[in-house]
Amino acid sequence: MSNRSLPPLTALRAFEAVARRSSFKAAAEELFVTPTAISHQIRQLEAQLGLRVLERTPRAVRLTAEGSVLYQATASGLGEIARAVALLRQRQDATILTLTSTTAFLGHWMVPRLGELRRLLPDVDLRLHASDAIVELRPGGVDAAIRYGKGPFAGVASVPLRDDVFGPVCSPGLGLSVPEDLRQATLIHIDGRQVPAPSPDWPRWCAEAGLLDVDTQAGVRFPDSTLAVQAAMAGHGVVIASLVLVADALAAGLLVAPFAPVLRGETYHFACAPELQARRDVAALRAWLQDVMAET
Structure with missing residues (x-):
């Protein structure tokens, strides 16, 4: 898969936040957007992948089996990006x-x-x-x-x-x-x-x-x-x-x-x-x- 076929970063960030927080509302507050915007990003992600990554119920949000695989990758990747950005900022501030x-x-x-x-x-x-x-x-x-x-x-x-x-x-x-x-x-x-x-x-x-x-x-x-x-x-x-x-x-x-x-x-x-x-x-x-x- 080439980089061009990857889902948008905004959609991956929204998914990672929902999966980590088990809540659309909490993810929206963390990313400073509305819950509706988070739902839109998740639908866009699932449409591009052609599979469901989250199970939604009135009381909880759970990962599907496919969603668990994607979450491990996005959590690791976004974590590495965050650490790299922090290091670059530290060097810039020094x-x-x-x-x-x-x-x-x-x-x-x-x-x-x-x-x-x-x-x-x-x-x-x-x-x-x-x-x-x-x-x-x-x-x-x-x-x-x-x-x-x-x-x-x-x-x-x-x-x-x-x-x-x-x-x-x-x-x-x-x-x-x-x-x-x-x-x-x-x-x-x-x-x-x-x-x-x-x-x-x-x-x-x-x-x-x-x-x-x-x-x-x-x-x-x-x-x-x-x-x-x-x-x-x-x-x-x-x-x-x-x-x-x-x-x-x-x-x-x-x-x-x-x-x-x-x-x-x-x-x-x-x-x-x-x-x-x-x-x-x-x-x-x-x-x-x-x-x-x-x-x-």
Whole structure:
């Protein structure tokens, strides 16, 4: 049977309601029509099918054997349609908020806190966009960003969240305690780090620490901070990392910052399209970031 030969949906809805409620009157009230209209729909349905689906008596309405088969199908089908419509409406009502930042920030800092953020904004569909390039912020596209630099940034509304600092971190299993221990340690380098400038690398750190007899070019090299920090956690050496981004690993004892000095970095900012500043979900995300990053 093709879809074109199916009975009208209005007739099937009327039949399902009568069968479920065992009453023309109750079905009419549920569907906001008259009992006469319900009777007309049932007659139309039976005429098209060429059989009776309901037995009518002055006191009750009962399904025929054929009506029982049809009721099982219509109840199931209309129920699935109702659930699908409810899901679509729920998705439509949910606010979509897209936040972009660097892979390092999202991986090290944001992802561990997603549970806390979802509890704060349960009706927000948060989507994370990882990019080390600056992404245009606009309504209907990428709404907000965590940007890193001096600020302010052209074309967006931004607020500073906190300043960044860099220092040597490593696995506690290495047993480092004083800067001189670096003479026997493996240095981990991060190539291609463009901000901050000057780069918080080993030549700069050793010059700041007055440690002039360390080969600052030796060691192992990684293309990004995520891999470099993972190598440090695994005990493969010492890396100069953002102490903001590795704060959770330090708190958990997966990493230690065995000695000073620290190097100043740039500032983390929350940025959004100017016309989105007052949107409820954007304002809530901004306030949460300000509170949590102040505590990091």
